[in-house]
Amino acid sequence: MKVTQLANKLGVSADTVRFYTRIGLLNPSKSPNNGYKTFNHKDMVRMQFILSARNLGFSVEDIKVIFSKTDLGDSACQLVRELIKVKLLETEQQFNEMVKLRSKLSKAIQDWSQMPDNIPTGNMICHLIENTNQEDIVSEELDVPHCVNETSTEVK
Amino acid sequence: MKVTQLANKLGVSADTVRFYTRIGLLNPSKSPNNGYKTFNHKDMVRMQFILSARNLGFSVEDIKVIFSKTDLGDSACQLVRELIKVKLLETEQQFNEMVKLRSKLSKAIQDWSQMPDNIPTGNMICHLIENTNQEDIVSEELDVPHCVNETSTEVK
DNA sequence: CTTGAGCTGTGTGTAACACACAGAGTTATA
């Protein structure tokens, strides 16, 4: 099987197969006469596994680690159980950030609909964005830091 | 102001400032004697804007487009209003994918806790992952594609 | 044999920085 045949059979691009080959997840043999890579049943099984794992959010690095066990004939089940727990935590982290960002964006869209268009000045590029962020910081620091002593520093 | 001074004043790393400089968002002058970059008030204002915009999820490319307007003295407000609407859509898209992935992961963790550890075979690397994905596809295709005709293809 | 379409491997680009590192500047000590 050549790269495009494998790709078509699994519904991915040939470049994707080439990529996984390049990083060593697939190990096709090289045809001696034309140098083309020849994929076999084992590569097909590995490729299917890769797609399933990626579908669950596993990274290529995770898959490499998994293969490093299974290639020795060892079960990867325990490893996989641990990896997916970490994955769930990461996903919930990102989920929370998504929620925060989403509400920030919604609020900004509403607020901005009432605000005028301003032209940039030497201290403000777009008041919509710059003011939105200051609400975010709340009372942590009332005044934005500025290059106050810049003359004294520039004197060198 | 040198790169580290600006970075410290805004609470970012010097590498971040260098990065924004490298891609042209900041335009410090170069000191003629030692070649060090010298940042001024304008760079500070731009840097603050960048941080505010990034905090709202704007990409560096978005910020470049915004600057291309404001550097001409034009208001970026309308542009910014449009950009943030797109951003919200993208965020909700990603949010939905997060939700799907999260439930997939939770379900997998539960299901896998009842399943035994298996050793890899020639057709299955880790049944946990491979079987999980098949539930996902449901009845789209019952049997997984395999290199059935591989002999006929390999005959070349 | 020639032409042309199709396929292949390899090199490079992507986003937003982080890290490594050699060389230059700065400070301290003698």
Add this chain to the structure above:
DNA sequence: TATAACTCTGTGTGTTACACACAGCTCAAG
């Protein structure tokens, strides 16, 4: 003033998971 130690700078490269470009090769039709 010399010299060692320490800090700072710019630049080159690495990161993720591919996608794209492209020259050269293969293979079937004529």
